[in-house]
Amino acid sequence: MRPGLYLHVPFCSAICPYCDFAVTTGRREKRRSFAETLAAELRLWGESAARFGGAFDTIYFGGGTPSALEIEGLKSVVDAARQALPIAGDAWISLEVNPEDVSIETTKAWRGLGVRTVSLGLQSFEDSELKFLGRRHRRDEAEQAILRARDAGFDIVSVDLIFGLPGQSLESWTANLRRAVELGVDHVSCYQLTVHEGTAFARFQKAGRLVQMPDGEQGELFVATRGVLEDAGFVGYEVSNFARTDGHRSRHNEKYWRHVPYLGVGPSAHSFDGRHRWWNERELTEWTHRVERGERPIAGDETLSGAELALEAVMLQLRTSEGLDLTDLQRRTGIDVVKKNQALIERYRAAGMAQLDADRLILTPRGLAITDAIARALVLD
Amino acid sequence: MENIRNFCIVAHIDHGKSTLADRLIEACGAVTQREMKDQILDSMDIERERGITIKSNTVTLQYKALDGQEYQLNLIDTPGHVDFSHEVRRSLMACEGAILIVDASQGVEAQTVANLYLALENDLDILTVVNKIDLPAADVERVQEEIDSELGLDPFEIVPCSAKKGIGIVDVLEGVVKKLSGPTTNEGAPMRALIFDAQYDSYRGVVLLVRVFDGELKPKQSIELMHSDKVYDIEEVGLLKLKREKMDRLGPGSVGYVIAGIKTIRDIEIGDTITDAEHPAPEPLPGYQPAKPVVFSSIYPMSSNEYEDLTRAMEKLALNDASLTYEKDSSVALGFGFRCGFLGLLHLDVVQERLQREYDMSLILSAPSVLYHVFLHDGEKVDVDNPAYFPDPSSIARVAEPFIKAQIIIPEEYVGPVMELCRENRADETDFHYLSPGRVEIRSQMPLAEVLFDFYDRLKGLTRGYGSFDYDLIDYRHTDIVKVDILVNHEPVDALSQLIHRDKARNRALRYCEKLSETIPRQQFKIPIQGAIGGTIIARKTIGAFRKDVTAKCYGGDVSRKRKLLEKQKKGKAKMKIVGSVEIPQEAFVAVLRSDKQE
Numbered sequence: 001m002r003p004g005l006y007l008h009v010p011f012c013s014a015i016c017p018y019c020d021f022a023v024t025t026g027r028r029e030k031r032r033s034f035a036e037t038l039a040a041e042l043r044l045w046g047e048s049a050a051r052f053g054g055a056f057d058t059i060y061f062g063g064g065t066p067s068a069l070e071i072e073g074l075k076s077v078v079d080a081a082r083q084a085l086p087i088a089g090d091a092w093i094s095l096e097v098n099p100e101d102v103s104i105e106t107t108k109a110w111r112g113l114g115v116r117t118v119s120l121g122l123q124s125f126e127d128s129e130l131k132f133l134g135r136r137h138r139r140d141e142a143e144q145a146i147l148r149a150r151d152a153g154f155d156i157v158s159v160d161l162i163f164g165l166p167g168q169s170l171e172s173w174t175a176n177l178r179r180a181v182e183l184g185v186d187h188v189s190c191y192q193l194t195v196h197e198g199t200a201f202a203r204f205q206k207a208g209r210l211v212q213m214p215d216g217e218q219g220e221l222f223v224a225t226r227g228v229l230e231d232a233g234f235v236g237y238e239v240s241n242f243a244r245t246d247g248h249r250s251r252h253n254e255k256y257w258r259h260v261p262y263l264g265v266g267p268s269a270h271s272f273d274g275r276h277r278w279w280n281e282r283e284l285t286e287w288t289h290r291v292e293r294g295e296r297p298i299a300g301d302e303t304l305s306g307a308e309l310a311l312e313a314v315m316l317q318l319r320t321s322e323g324l325d326l327t328d329l330q331r332r333t334g335i336d337v338v339k340k341n342q343a344l345i346e347r348y349r350a351a352g353m354a355q356l357d358a359d360r361l362i363l364t365p366r367g368l369a370i371t372d373a374i375a376r377a378l379v380l381d
Numbered sequence: 382m383e384n385i386r387n388f389c390i391v392a393h394i395d396h397g398k399s400t401l402a403d404r405l406i407e408a409c410g411a412v413t414q415r416e417m418k419d420q421i422l423d424s425m426d427i428e429r430e431r432g433i434t435i436k437s438n439t440v441t442l443q444y445k446a447l448d449g450q451e452y453q454l455n456l457i458d459t460p461g462h463v464d465f466s467h468e469v470r471r472s473l474m475a476c477e478g479a480i481l482i483v484d485a486s487q488g489v490e491a492q493t494v495a496n497l498y499l500a501l502e503n504d505l506d507i508l509t510v511v512n513k514i515d516l517p518a519a520d521v522e523r524v525q526e527e528i529d530s531e532l533g534l535d536p537f538e539i540v541p542c543s544a545k546k547g548i549g550i551v552d553v554l555e556g557v558v559k560k561l562s563g564p565t566t567n568e569g570a571p572m573r574a575l576i577f578d579a580q581y582d583s584y585r586g587v588v589l590l591v592r593v594f595d596g597e598l599k600p601k602q603s604i605e606l607m608h609s610d611k612v613y614d615i616e617e618v619g620l621l622k623l624k625r626e627k628m629d630r631l632g633p634g635s636v637g638y639v640i641a642g643i644k645t646i647r648d649i650e651i652g653d654t655i656t657d658a659e660h661p662a663p664e665p666l667p668g669y670q671p672a673k674p675v676v677f678s679s680i681y682p683m684s685s686n687e688y689e690d691l692t693r694a695m696e697k698l699a700l701n702d703a704s705l706t707y708e709k710d711s712s713v714a715l716g717f718g719f720r721c722g723f724l725g726l727l728h729l730d731v732v733q734e735r736l737q738r739e740y741d742m743s744l745i746l747s748a749p750s751v752l753y754h755v756f757l758h759d760g761e762k763v764d765v766d767n768p769a770y771f772p773d774p775s776s777i778a779r780v781a782e783p784f785i786k787a788q789i790i791i792p793e794e795y796v797g798p799v800m801e802l803c804r805e806n807r808a809d810e811t812d813f814h815y816l817s818p819g820r821v822e823i824r825s826q827m828p829l830a831e832v833l834f835d836f837y838d839r840l841k842g843l844t845r846g847y848g849s850f851d852y853d854l855i856d857y858r859h860t861d862i863v864k865v866d867i868l869v870n871h872e873p874v875d876a877l878s879q880l881i882h883r884d885k886a887r888n889r890a891l892r893y894c895e896k897l898s899e900t901i902p903r904q905q906f907k908i909p910i911q912g913a914i915g916g917t918i919i920a921r922k923t924i925g926a927f928r929k930d931v932t933a934k935c936y937g938g939d940v941s942r943k944r945k946l947l948e949k950q951k952k953g954k955a956k957m958k959i960v961g962s963v964e965i966p967q968e969a970f971v972a973v974l975r976s977d978k979q980e
Binding site: 222377 | 905906926927928929930931932933934935936937938940941943944947948950951962
């Protein structure tokens with residue numbers, strides 16, 4: 001696979017209470033100058049592009065809310081990327097957008113820029129849930145955003161949904177999933193609500209105002225998600241990701257799960273060249289200053305040891321429907337996971353949590369629900 | 382010699398033994414008011430906190446009596462708990478008389494009786510002191526009746542006092558001088574002295590506390606310890622006057638200390654007889670019995686890398702505690718530790734607390750066990766105190782377990798429940814009789830193993846604290862003992878195995894299984910927790926599998942973070958013990974083994 005390019009846009013109209021990404025609210029002026037700085041960072045990487053091994057064939061705008069950038073800004077960034085880096089002519093461009101930013105004009109402009117996937121930050125079709133999550137749109141806006149996106153002719157219309165809200169019932173969650181299917185989306189990403197340190201939800205939790213759904217119930221919703229979407233013909237190709245057909249998978253995100261190199265630009269963005277990983281300054285101002293001084297805004301880096309590489313490979317690949325490529329792992333790290341864990345793997349199989357096909361270890365939905373525990377057990381124990 | 386009095390104070394726990402000792406010391410001017418720390422003789426923290434005496438101490442007092450003569454009073458302090466009756470016996474052997482204290486409100490209790498019997502066995506003169514007469518609840522007349530009817534002592538010979546308020550102290554001292562006999566000796570007999578206690582001094586080594594019966598002890602004398610068959614040269618002798626006071630000799634009838642270059646307390650035996658190596662006595666003093674541990678438990682450090690620390694702590698502790706036996710032990714689940722033998726449950730408690738408090742150790746103790754006699758089909762007899770060494774049941778012809786004679790004194794309204802309690806604890810013969818109106822003594826023969834478990838706590842609970850209890854080991858009796866194993870995921874957890882009567886096995890196993898299922902976190906798979914006798918499962922619980930352990934999002938920036946999280950979670954598990962591929966946190970062992978005493 002060829003490398004991918006990630007562009008982080010940290011702006012949001014408001015900060016959601018569960019979000020721990022590098023985000024900020026910022027006025028229009030700030031956003032304009034941000035696009036320029038992003039373009040400047042891209043140029044700083046020009047001479048090192050070769051280390052990523054070939055032309056970038058995906059461009060992914062994430063955030064934050066990339067749709068918060070005006071079309072001119074987005075265009076200038078794409079242009080800068082094409083000038084500075086080897087970008088494939090047919091590079092697949094994805095854009096995360098908020099439902100309230102989806103209009104006939106914007107969709108048309110994004111299409112014009114070459115965007116092929118729009119990923120809608122919907123989170124729910126329930127007004128009460130949207131309110132709890134601090135989202136600025138409502139059910140009807142969400143539904144309309146999907147329809148507009150479809151009408152605009154994007155190759156893939158994807159939606160993000162969140163489950164495991166306190167008190168959420170199985171019915172309420174599966175109704176959300178069914179609604180997404182009915183509205184004809186091509187791709188669904190389902191995330192369980194996670195309370196991160198430093199977020200508003202973490203403060204609520206400490207104050208006793210928010211009680212997380214117990215693990216057992218979360219596990220039920222997790223397994224039910226697969227049931228509903230696979231019944232509707234979707235392919236569950238990763239722990240949290242479902243595509244209408246294999247052709248509707250996220251081309252960019254699959255690179256992460258396969259250790260394919262990627263370059264990330266923008267505040268907090270991570271990059272990986274196959275052995276080294278580094279990450280940018282998280283704070284917008286610090287990131288801006290460093291880029292403006294003509295420096296690469298790197299805040300930290302690491303070189304992965306064989307063992308670390310192996311742990312990552314196991315924990316990432318087990319998340320996917322292709323499972324863990326045992327031959328590839330042994331070739332890259334010298335670790336024979338099966339030989340080391342024969343009895344354990346047999347127990348996973350007996351418990352209906354995994355299957356072993358030729359040279360791959362593939363988790364079933366029940367196994368996927370505890371992927372992290374399995375990865376730990378296989379590599380670390 | 383006629384002006385020497387060797388005596389001890391015996392009493393039921395909490396009847397004021399140490400307080401009276403303090404007042405006697407004070408009254409004889411051995412210590413100034415400023416030096417006076419309450420309960421001088423109880424020097425260990427735990428002793429002071431619990432109000433009990435564990436390690437006996439001894440002091441020599443000079444008393445100018447009302448008859449104008451100077452007396453040397455040797456107060457030999459004795460431990461005040463049934464576990465230490467062995468030490469009490471040795472102390473009594475050094476005396477001619479005993480002060481028996483009876484609490485003016487509590488009256489005669491189980492240990493009052495037991496202590497009196499011990500004193501009488503040793504032919505001691507008794508001075509009965511009724512203490513705490515200042516208390517509003519004091520009822521001296523009633524207590525006098527009890528002394529008459531329950532102890533068979535003359536109720537009009539008592540000395541009333543309040544050690545706390547300092548009332549009647551001179552009367553007590555006069556009683557000691559007048560009512561208790563002085564020592565006697567066999568003129569010209571070879572030297573014999575009793576070692577009734579020993580202390581460890583980090584500069585001088587072992588300090589022997591001795592009572593001289595015949596002859597005398599002097600520096601440079603060569604002495605032989607008759608039972609352990611060792612010879613030493615005396616470096617120093619003297620009196621114990623709170624601090625050691627060097628003398629040039631210890632004559633017949635006197636009590637004092639001997640330093641003879643002995644390195645560790647393990648080299649000597651308390652109760653041994655000292656004689657002159659050049660002119661040895663033909664026979665040692667009578668009444669010697671080696672200290673035998675009756676309760677056994679394995680002690681493990683909470684974290685296996687603290688084993689070295691525990692080793693050092695045990696060594697230091699053992700310097701001062703000749704009764705504690707220990708040897709290296711190891712458990713698959715808990716790593717290295719020590720198999721220890723104790724004189725009783727209180728002794729076990731005291732050792733555990735001292736290790737925790739004085740040496741700052743975090744410990745896990747296995748379920749206490751008694752010593753079983755196991756007779757095999759091939760005629761061999763093996764002694765087993767550790768479930769790990771219990772022979773294969775098919776090779777066992779029969780098993781015998783130690784029985785005690787329990788003596789329980791309670792107000793009459795509790796007879797029913799306490800008889801029932803004895804029955805539940807597999808009592809063999811239980812009967813009762815009235816000591817005096819309203820007060821009943823129950824005598825029961827029951828297995829020591831049951832008493833170890835929770836008998837005393839339940840007795841206290843049933844009788845609202847009024848029940849008192851004492852016991853003596855009597856014999857070994859045939860019994861149906863089985864080894865119960867606890868299996869986690871089909872593998873036995875060695876530290877949780879125990880020997881128990883077949884009738885009680887199922888309940889105990891179930892309780893262990895319940896505790897474990899509550900404390901072991903959910904795992905990737907369902908985990909059976911079972912109690913088993915051999916191949917037969919007698920109890921079962923299940924730990925459910927956890928349902929979810931996966932991070933939702935995992936994209937570019939999440940990969941490092943997530944990897945580090947997994948590594949951190951792994952480190953958190955390093956403290957767990959792996960049995961049957963199940964991670965068992967230390968807390969689970971603590972919870973299970975602690976439940977023994979709390980429930």
